[in-house]
Amino acid sequence: MITVKNVYKxxxxxxxxxxxxxxxxxxxxxxxxxxxxxxxxxxxxxxxxLHDVDSGAIYYNDTRFDNLNFxxxxxxxxxxxxxxQGSALFDSATVEENVMFPLDMFTSMTYEEKxxxxxxxxxxxxxxxxxxxxxxxxxxxxxxxxxxARAIALNPExxxxxxxxxxxxxxxxxxxxxxxxxxxxEFNITTIINTHDMNSVMxxxxxxxxxxxxxxxxxxxxxxxxDSDNKELNDxxxxxxxxxxxxxx
Amino acid sequence: MKLLxxxxxxxxxxxxxxxxxxxxxxxxxxxxxTIKEIDKLGLQSxxxxxxxxxxxxxxxxxxxxxNMENPFIPNYLIGLxxxxxxxxxxxxxxxGLILAGKVGSNIASEIGTMKxxxxxxxxxxxxxxxxxxxxxxxxxxxxxxxxxxxVLSMIVGIVGGWLxxxxxxxxxxxxxxxxxxxxxIPFYITYALIKTVVFAFLITTISAFYGxxxxxxxxxxxxxxxxxxxxxxxxxxxFNLILTQLLLS
Numbered sequence: 001m002i003t004v005k006n007v008y009k010x011x012x013x014x015x016x017x018x019x020x021x022x023x024x025x026x027x028x029x030x031x032x033x034x035x036x037x038x039x040x041x042x043x044x045x046x047x048x049x050l051h052d053v054d055s056g057a058i059y060y061n062d063t064r065f066d067n068l069n070f071x072x073x074x075x076x077x078x079x080x081x082x083x084x085q086g087s088a089l090f091d092s093a094t095v096e097e098n099v100m101f102p103l104d105m106f107t108s109m110t111y112e113e114k115x116x117x118x119x120x121x122x123x124x125x126x127x128x129x130x131x132x133x134x135x136x137x138x139x140x141x142x143x144x145x146x147x148x149a150r151a152i153a154l155n156p157e158x159x160x161x162x163x164x165x166x167x168x169x170x171x172x173x174x175x176x177x178x179x180x181x182x183x184x185x186e187f188n189i190t191t192i193i194n195t196h197d198m199n200s201v202m203x204x205x206x207x208x209x210x211x212x213x214x215x216x217x218x219x220x221x222x223x224x225x226x227d228s229d230n231k232e233l234n235d236x237x238x239x240x241x242x243x244x245x246x247x248x249x
Numbered sequence: 250m251k252l253l254x255x256x257x258x259x260x261x262x263x264x265x266x267x268x269x270x271x272x273x274x275x276x277x278x279x280x281x282x283t284i285k286e287i288d289k290l291g292l293q294s295x296x297x298x299x300x301x302x303x304x305x306x307x308x309x310x311x312x313x314x315x316n317m318e319n320p321f322i323p324n325y326l327i328g329l330x331x332x333x334x335x336x337x338x339x340x341x342x343x344x345g346l347i348l349a350g351k352v353g354s355n356i357a358s359e360i361g362t363m364k365x366x367x368x369x370x371x372x373x374x375x376x377x378x379x380x381x382x383x384x385x386x387x388x389x390x391x392x393x394x395x396x397x398x399x400v401l402s403m404i405v406g407i408v409g410g411w412l413x414x415x416x417x418x419x420x421x422x423x424x425x426x427x428x429x430x431x432x433x434i435p436f437y438i439t440y441a442l443i444k445t446v447v448f449a450f451l452i453t454t455i456s457a458f459y460g461x462x463x464x465x466x467x468x469x470x471x472x473x474x475x476x477x478x479x480x481x482x483x484x485x486x487x488f489n490l491i492l493t494q495l496l497l498s
Contacts, residue, residue, distance in 0.1 A: 048374055070378070077376035088371040091362075102375055104278055160374075 001026050002047060002158065002190055007056035009039075009046055016042050018214045020056070027188045029181050029204045031195055034211035035236060041162060043211065044194045048082060048160055049073055060158065078106050081151030081189075083161040083180075087143040089135040089150070095122070096131035099150045106154060121149040125179060141172045145179065152183060159184065159191040165200060173197060177204050198237060201225065210236065262458050268380040269388070269454075282386035290352050290387060290453075291394030297351060298344055298398045299405050302335075305343065306406030307413035309334045314419035327420045328428020331410035333437070340402035341441040342489050345448035348395065349481035353456040356387060357477035360460030361470035369461075384457040391449040399445040403438070440496050447492060448485050455481045 002024040009017040016039045024030040034040045045051045047058055049065065058066045060076050068076070089098050099121055103114045122128065125145040135143055144164065151159060161180060165173035181204040184191040193200065201208060205222035210233050212218075218233045225237055238244045273279040313330040360383055363369050372379040407429060414420040420428075456477035463473045 050370055050373065074376035077374060080374055080376075082371065082374045084367040084371060086366055088367040090368055090371075091366075105275055105375065105377060 001061055002192065003057075003059040004043075004047065005057045005059070007043070007046060007058065008054045009042055009051060010054055016214050017046065017053075020211075020216050022209050022216060022219070024190055024192050025207060026190045027185060028191070028206035029184050030190070030192045030207045030209070031201055031205045032192065032209050032211060033196060033201055033236070035196065038211045039214040040194050040196075040211045044160060044162055044192065047192065048080060049077070078154060079157040081154070081156035081159045083144070083147050083151050083159070083164050085163040085166060087135070087140075087147040089143055089147055091135055094132050094134055095127065095138065095146050098135070098146060099153050102150065102154045117153060118149075121153050122146070124152070124183070125149045141168060141176070144168075144176055148176075148179060148183070152187065155187065156189060159189045161191065161193040161195075163195055163197075164193060165195070165197055170199060173199060174203065180204065198243075201237070212236070261462065262454070265380055265384075265458055265461060266454060268378060269384045269457075271378055271381050273381060273385065274377055279382070279386055282382070283389050286386045286390035287394050290355070290390050291398065294348060294351060294398060295401065297347065298402050301344070301347055302340065302402040302406040303409035303412075305339050306331055306335060306409030306411075309339070309406075310410035310414045310425075311417065311419065314414065314417075324420050324424040325428035325431060327414060328407075328410070328425040329431050330428070331414075331425075332407055332429045332433075335403050335406040335410075336437040336441055340399050340406060341444040341448065342485065344399060344402050345445065345452070345485045345489075346482055348391075348398070348448075349452045349456075349485060350478050352391065353452050353477045353481045354474045356453060356456040357460040357474040358470055360384075360457055361463035361473045362467075364461065364463045365466055365470060380461065384454070384461070387457065388450060388453045391453045392446055395445050395449040396442045399441055400438075403441070440492075443496065444489065444492050447488055451484045451488060452481045455484060 004020055004022045004024075007017055007020040008015070020043060032040045032043060042051060046053050046066075049058075053066050056066075057064055060079075063076065065073065065076055089095075090101065093101065096115075096118055099118045100114050103109055103117060107114070109117070118131075122131070125148050127142060127145055127149065130138060130142065130146075135146070138146070159180070164180060165176045168176065177200050180191060180193065183189065193204075195201065202222050202225070205225075208218075208220055208222060208225065209216055210218040210230075212232045218228065218230045220228065225233070228234065238246070309331045310327055313327045314324075317324075317326065360369075363383070369379045369383070372382060411422065411425045411429075414425050415422055459473040459477040459480070460470075463469050
């Protein structure tokens with residue numbers, strides 16, 4: 001479980017996050033949604049420690065994370081897997097080397113053991129016979145799945161996904177979403193997904209947090225969204241004419 | 250204002266170096282990285298160093314010959330002039346400037362691209378000291394290998410001078426060899442190698458610094474690459490002056 005308490009973050013005097021409080025539960029897909037520029041990516045980067053918070057606290061289970069030193073953070077980070085918007089695969093490494101990288105760095109496994117783990121992870125994300133291809137030689141959807149395989153290689157306790165299906169056609173986007181949800185439930189991971197894709201919200205949103213102008217504006221499940229009378233949430237979620245008609249707005 | 254900005258950047262550079270020279274996470278992986286960097290930054294520079302050195306040696310020989318029309322000046326001084334020019338300046342400083350262009354732009358663009366495509370964030374999330382992991386192997390590779398390039402340049406330059414000298418008839422083989430052996434001061438080689446090691450460190454760290462602080466997209470990566478080459482070249486010339494005064498005065 002990850003808990004965020006009273007988090008504030010500003011850049012050059014401009015407040016980007018204001019008094020954010022949230023709990024992200026284990027074994028569930030927790031979604032952070034909001035318009036572009038609302039602060040959701042900053043929140044995700046604060047949670048994983050890529051940005052320092054101005055004030056407030058971030059807890060991983062019972063351990064306060066934000067004020068740890070580099071070495072103590074490192075111990076927690078080895079329990080984290082992260083899927084970046086652009087996949088962030090290492091260009092100079094093959095698919096196999098990318099997935100094996102965390103195992104090389106943080107385990108004392110033999111090469112055969114590492115290869116077995118790599119093949120297991122790749123098979124889990126439906127990538128076969130592509131071990132020796134470079135990221136430039138595979139499609140965007142495959143890159144994303146390889147990135148998921150790399151993220152789960154060390155059996156993470158926490159999985160973070162930044163816009164996991166942005167730029168994909170609806171069918172591929174659903175495949176990626178379902179894969180993340182299955183992995184979350186299968187390995188009992190605390191997963192936080194940063195998205196503005198409404199299909200993701202309605203498909204896999206076990207818990208949804210809506211960020212608006214840097215503040216937590218609304219919190220609930222995907223089912224609660226349909227019943228919500230929160231104006232800003234409705235403006236964001238039901239932004240097209242079709243969805244507004246369905247909602248009866 | 251510009252002075253403050255320069256001091257600020259120097260501070261950032263020192264902080265980056267502090268991060269670079271910290272304990273490696275896994276020595277074996279760093280060793281493998283260093284071998285790869287020796288290949289990429291060192292071995293792959295042999296071609297350009299050889300070509301440039303041959304032509305430099307040849308031109309020095311011809312220029313020396315055409316400026317020695319006095320019959321009282323012995324011809325063997327052509328060999329001596331070529332040798333000392335190559336040893337003292339060309340094989341270390343000029344090759345340093347060439348490598349600042351080739352290796353420096355390579356390092357800045359590689360690290361800059363990794364920064365904008367979130368590959369560096371991916372390393373940090375895994376709990377890896379990205380600065381140390383990416384930059385330290387490059388520093389070790391260039392500091393170890395560039396002295397070999399300098400020695401190669403000295404040999405090839407002197408041979409180039411001899412070939413052109415004999416081919417054009419401005420000097421005989423015996424006169425050239427006599428000149429190369431005349432009043433030889435072995436410390437000149439030590440002086441050139443000390444300069445090479447310092448230049449290698451400057452090229453690698455300055456280029457990595459500019460790559461590491463890239464923010465934005467491909468335009469900024471290109472700009473960082475250019476800045477890296479310009480600043481590396483300026484610092485090579487500055488340290489050439491300082492080291493010459495310190496070592497030869």
